[in-house]
Amino acid sequence: MKRFVMILALVAGGLLAARAMWPRADERIRSPFRRRDLVAELARASIEWPPGARAQARDGDRAYRTAESRRFVRQVGLPPRSSATVLVPSLLAPPGSRYRFELGSATRFRSRFGLDGAEGAAPDTAFRFRVSATNRGRDEVLFTRVVSAGEQRAHGGWFELDVPLPKWVGPDATLELAVDVDTTPVSPAPAPVPVWGAPALFEPDDRRPRRPTVILVSIDTLRADATGPYGARGATPHIAALTADGVTFENAFSTSPWTTPSQLSLLTGLYPSGHGLNRAYGRNLSLAEPGLATLADRLSAAGYTTVAVASDHAVDPELGFDKGFHAFHNHVTQDMADLMPAVRGALDRLTGEPLFLFLHTYDPHAPLFRTAAGAPTRVGRLSVGFHYHTFIDLGPPTEAEVAFVRTLYADHVRYVDARIGELVALLKERGLYDEALIVLTSDHGEELFDRGHYGHGFELYEHQLHVPLIVKFPRGERFRARVDALTSLVDVVPSLLEYLGLEPGNVDGTSFLDVLRGRAEAHRDVAFAEALAWGPERKALRTKRFKYIRTFADAEVRALGLRNGTYDKLLDKTPGEELYFLEDDPGERIDVAALHPDLVARMRALLAAFCERETPQGAPRTRDPAWVAAMEALGYFGGD
Ligand SMILES: [Zn+2]
Known part of the structure; x- marks a missing residue:
């Protein structure tokens, strides 16, 4: 009997191993490709730039990788006819321009193209886009297309091309991207600028196991205890179903109680003071610095196609969130259903390469307007749609x-x-679920009058920092189903990179894979949180057992010119320290700082050491007034 069980175990083990080698019998997965991002390969390209063509970069462009490439690359969003603008790192292609890339072992070329600035141009201004391959004197035009300003306006958004490369090309062959003026002379300025959007070559990738699809879903403003896996039984059956296939982190904490710094921690693995976007005003993101890599940058370099579908101004290209993405769908919506066409489009566009999709949805953020059928839309002095x-x-x-x-x-x-x-x-319908690595989390929670207020961004208590974190690994991984180890959102990037066999790079977080593999019980001793949307300045250290919060003097907040609008009138801003023992006091009701001066002193020193770390500080920059107005409309910074 024992022997029979052993044989069964061997057979099962063999099947599991086979599955890890061949994640799915899907056609595209059996023919895997890796993407070569040609914007990233610009330094190795041969470029002919038309004499007299003006410098094209604009202030704030983040797509360029080097000072030299800045002349040729811009983040472009061609005005769509409907739906959202799709921002794409694009090669600028004034007429006469030629970009030549080594083909290597690529078998396919894909790009978007179109005319930037067609709105103000004469409609018959037209350009010819041409793609050709050359190898030892042999030359073949693979694609040609004329686009006029009028056609660009009528079409809206990007044109797309996807061409297989001829069999005769080889390692010595080059791909040429050319643009010329069509028969009609270009009208005087303003002339549109032709652009190649996120051009890419695809080459066979025989790596085993294949890199999985990575989907990072951030449901904005979702407190952990509002979901089924964290105690709200029956509240979220679909999120609960995901936990059956993945790992649930019971003690995952956000780095900040408001969207922008926290989402960026999730994408960079850096605390807010590390990535630099820790103030509502006055200090710009250091993401534009070439040295600071996002998860999208890292996965793009590893052959992924990287797509973001985001839904509000707090995760905005204006702030640099588009960095590293081949397409950034810039929606403003509070309905995840509006994002799904872009998600489907991203899946449709795959050519067998792995996809990284960052999906940011805004549904449980105020204003709240959804009611169950027949439920009241007005209670007391409130009607649906009220804001913070x-x-x-x-x-x-x-x-x-x-x-x-x-x-x-x-x-x-x-x-x-x-x-x-x-x-x-x-x-599941696309055959991607089993092999996908899916992370579901939130950027912060929400106070629902737990301590007398409604909203987030102003305090560092559990309801604003405790977030769901569920990670579904590719099928066949035998990780623990639930872990209570302390985890921070900064740990997501290094963990994903380690899982994918990539170096974590310069991050504040550390990989939690050892805990999942059962090699370690504890992951980190302390989770750190900071960066309030509204003053006063507060920072917190969260351990498994207690929470330490320090409120700094208001002077610093004023000196930075922050506008403490909404909550300024409501909150206690007295500088000081708080300490809560969470096992006995999960609601953080009883401040025991005065009873434990030694522990408070230790925490104060730990926090001071944390604050003294050398952190990148972006140059102060004036925010776009339109962006500020949009943020105020969403309830940030508002009030007086
Ligand atoms: Zn948020």
Whole structure:
């Protein structure tokens, strides 16, 4: 009997090993490719630049990799006819320009193309795009197409091309991207600029196992305990279903209680003071620095196609969130359903290369407007669609009003959970689910009058920092199902990179894979949080057992010119220190700092050491007033 069991185990082990080698019997996966991002290969390209063509870079462009490439590359979003603008790192191609790249072992070429600035141009201004391959005197035109300014306007957004390369090309062959003026002379300025959007070569990739699809879903403003896996039983069946295939991190914490710094921690593995976007105003992101790599940069370099589908101004290209993405779909919506066409489009465009998709959805963020069928849309002084600042003028809410806010929040969470179910169904339908690495998390939680307020961005208590973190690995991985080790959002990037066999690079986080493999019980001793949207300046250290919060003097906040609008009137800003023992006091009601001066002193020293780390500091930069206005409309910085 024992022997029979052993044989069975061997057979099962063999099957598992086979699955790891060949994740799925899907056609595209059996013919894997890696993407070669030609914008990234610009330094090795031969470029003919038409004499007299003006310098094309604009302030704030982040697509360029080097000072030299800056002349040739710009982040371009061609005005769409409908839906969202898709921002793409693009090669500028004034007429007469030629870009030549080594073909290597590539078998396919794909690019977007179009005319930037067609809106103000004469409609018959037209350019010819041409792609050709050359090898030892042999020359073949693979693609040619004329686009006029009028056609660009009528079409809206990008044109796309996808061409197989001829069999006769070889390692010595070159690919040439050319643009010329068509028969009609170009009208005087403003002339549109022809562009090649995220041009790429695809070459066979025989790596085993194949790199998996990576999908990072950030549901904005989702507190952990609003979901099924974290105690709200039955609230989110689709998120709960994902935990059956993945690992649930019981103690995952955000680095900041508001969107921008926290989302960027998730994408860089750096704390807010590390990536530099830790202030609402006055200091720009250091993402433009070539040395600072995002997860998208790293995966692009590893042969991935990288796509972001984001849904609000707090995760905006204006801030550099587009860095490293071959396509950044820039929506403004509070409905994940609006994002799904872009997700489907990204899956449709795959040519057998691995995909990194960053999906940022905004559903449970205020204003809350979804109600269950037949439920009231007005309770007391509140009607659906109220925003965070509503409560400034309203004063303390009644019990019925609090219950109304919590019900609406739960309705929004249920809604986005159903959309997650659709996303999983779509991945299964495309044969991508089993081999995919899916991370589902949030950038921060939400206070639902736990301590008398509604919203986030102003405090470092658990309801604003404790987030869900569920990681579904490719099928066949036998990781633990639940881990209670302390984890921070900065750990996501190094963990994914380690899993994919890539170096973590310069990050604040550390990989949690050893904990998942059962090689370690504890992951980190302390999770750090900082960066408030509204002053005062607060920083926190969270251990498994307690929370230490330090509130700094208001002077620094004023000196930086921050506008403490919404919550300035509500919050206690007295500088000082707080300490909570979470096992006995999970609601952080009883501040025991005065009873434990030694522990407080240790935490103060630890925090001081943390703050003294050398951190990149971007140059102060004035924000685009339109962006600021949009952020205020979303409830950030608003008030007075
Ligand atoms: Zn957020």
